[in-house]
Amino acid sequence: MASVGNVYNISSVLSLQGFDLSSESSFTAFLFATLSYMIILFxxxxxxxxIILNKSLHKPMYLLLLNLPVNDLMGSTALFPHIIKEFILDTKTIEFSSCVTQAFFIHVYGGGAVFILAAMAYDRYMAICVPLRYNTVMTNAHIVKIITGVWVVNFILMAILFYLLLRLPRCKSQLTHSYCDNPSLLQLVCADATINNIYGLFVTAITQVISLGLIFYTYLQILVACFRSNRSDTRSKALHTCATHLIVFLLLECLGLFTIISYRLKNLSAVSRRFIGVTTLIFPPTLNPIIYGIKTKEIRSKIIMLFQKKGFSF
Incomplete structure (x- = not known):
């Protein structure tokens, strides 16, 4: 273990692995990252x-959906400006404080995504399985409580995660990833991190196991209710809405699982592994609004109206 003096004298600037690309490849990667970020923002x-400008969309389902682009913008903004800067300036360093901030919001994004999708699944369950109680239960006050609960629980879980990290002395400054996250920052400490690892597993259990269980339970009940329904139009609409949510959820989970697996494949190149590591912060924020815009008729029609008012034609 490093001495106390070395711990306190450790540099506040961290070194990143980077993507190790040639100048031509770096320019291509810069264009890809910039275009991806612009598409995500747009x-x-x-x-x-x-959703905000159309009062007809101020319904529980769309008010919950409103949180998904907010979360996607937060996650992508935590990542893309740093990566774009790296490609432009060919820098592979980051301030420790900036690294912690980036890692915190990336983890908030990951937890927020599954919590929001779980809340949306609960809303669809109430609308389809107990429609007579939907309007009395899913009031604006109840929606505000759900949204507040999602964000408060998410921020508290991640704040504790990073408090446990920052209390430990740091004796290294070389990150093994191309961006900052809790596992990579934890590798920089020179003390027993057992509590951090246990709490990290606890957070994973809360954000994944409980959310997964809730989502699968609600959609199983929805499928049963749909097949029991005698109205084909109601069944078709319900399945269409649920399919949209499931596509977004499965996209997020599959990319996350693929990322975890990639870090355990020894034959995979370092560049490929780092690229796969950022896919969860590229594809869901890009595809989520497109999927909802195309698959949800009410949103699609309002988006068309919005562009028509601005002078565009479709």
Missing amino acids: CNLILLLT
């Missing part, structure tokens, strides 16, 4: 404005 802001 699509998510359009979805946000569409």
Whole structure:
């Protein structure tokens, strides 16, 4: 273990692995990252404005959906500006405080995504399985409580995670990833991190196991209710809405699982592993608003109206 003096004298600037690309490849990667970030900003802001500006969309389902682009914008903004800067300036360093901030919001994004999708699944369960109670239960006050609970629980879980990290002395400054997250920062400490690892597993259990259980239970009940329904139009609409949510959820979970697996494949190149590591922060924020914009008729029609008012034609 490093001495106390070395701990206190450790540099406040961290070194990142980077993507180790040639100058030509770096320019291509810069264009890809910039274009991806612009698409994420454009699509998510359009979805946000569409829901905010149309009172007809101020319903429980869409008020919950409103949180998804907010979360996607937060996660992508935590990552993309740093990566774009790295490609432009060819820098592979980051301030420790900036690294912790980036890691915190990336983890908030990950937890927020599954919590929001779980809340949306609960809303669909109430609408389809107990429709007679829907309007009395899913009031604006109840929706505000759900949204507040999602964000408060998410921020508290992640704040404790990073408090446990920051209390430990740091004796290294070389990160093994191309961006900052809790596991990579934990590798920089020179003390027993057993409590951190246990709490990390606890957070994973809360954000994944409970959310997964809730989502699968609600959609199982929805499928049963749909097949029992005698009205084909109601069944078709319910399945269509649920399919949209499931596509978004499965996209997030599959990319997350693929990322975890990639770090355990020894034959995979370092560059490929780092690229796969950022896919969860590229594809869901890009595809989520597009999927909802295309698959949800009410949102699609309002987006078309929004562009028509601005002078665009479809």
